[in-house]
Structure formats: structure tokens, C-alpha cells
Amino acid sequence: MTDIYDQAAEIEDMHRRIALENQAARTAGMAAVSAYECEECGEPIPEARRQAVPGCRCCVDCQQIEEHKQRLMA
Structure with a gap:
């Protein structure tokens, strides 16, 4: 018995x-479009971040908060 x-x-x-497969699908061909404004706080997302992280939806600060929350829930 297991x-x-x-x-x-x-x-x-x-x-x-599943998470790795989803990430690979999102970045395949780098066709993902980055948001211009953060979905969390509404602040503009710098062009450098938009280019470096295709498909980003949040600014760096909000992304760090979200990742911290995910680590706490894991």
C-alpha cells in the first residue's frame, strides 16, 4: 500500500x-504579449521588463509578492 x-x-x-508544460506553451515562439500596466497595482511595466519577460502581467514588485505568497502556500 502506498x-x-x-x-x-x-x-x-x-x-x-503541468506547470513546466504550461510555461513552455506560453513561451513557445515568444509570441506572448506583455501587459503595459501591472494587473495588480496598475503601474506601468517598464519596457525592459516587457522585453525580458514576454507575457508578463505584473510589475517586478507585484510579481515578487505573488511568488512569495505561492511559496508560503506550498
């Missing part, structure tokens, strides 16, 4: 694989 830790590891692997 224990709960093995099941959790399998689920984590599945989520990681």
Missing part, C-alpha cells in the same frame, strides 16, 4: 510537470 508521502510526491511531480 503511503501518504509517496502519494504527495506523485501529486507534486504532476503539478510541477
Whole structure:
């Protein structure tokens, strides 16, 4: 019988694989269009960030906050 830790590891692997596949699909051909304004705070997203991170939706500060929240939930 598989224990709960093995099941959790399998689920984590599945989520990681899905996230990587989604990221690859978003960046395929670099066709993703970046937002001009942050979806969180409404501030303009600098052109350098828009070019460096195709498809970005948030400014650097809001992206860092979002990533911090995700790490806390993991």
C-alpha cells in the first residue's frame, strides 16, 4: 500500500510537470504579449521588463509578492 508521502510526491511531480508544460506553451515562439500596466497595482511595466519577460502581467514588485505568497502556500 502506498503511503501518504509517496502519494504527495506523485501529486507534486504532476503539478510541477503541468506547470513546466504550461510555461513552455506560453513561451513557445515568444509570441506572448506583455501587459503595459501591472494587473495588480496598475503601474506601468517598464519596457525592459516587457522585453525580458514576454507575457508578463505584473510589475517586478507585484510579481515578487505573488511568488512569495505561492511559496508560503506550498
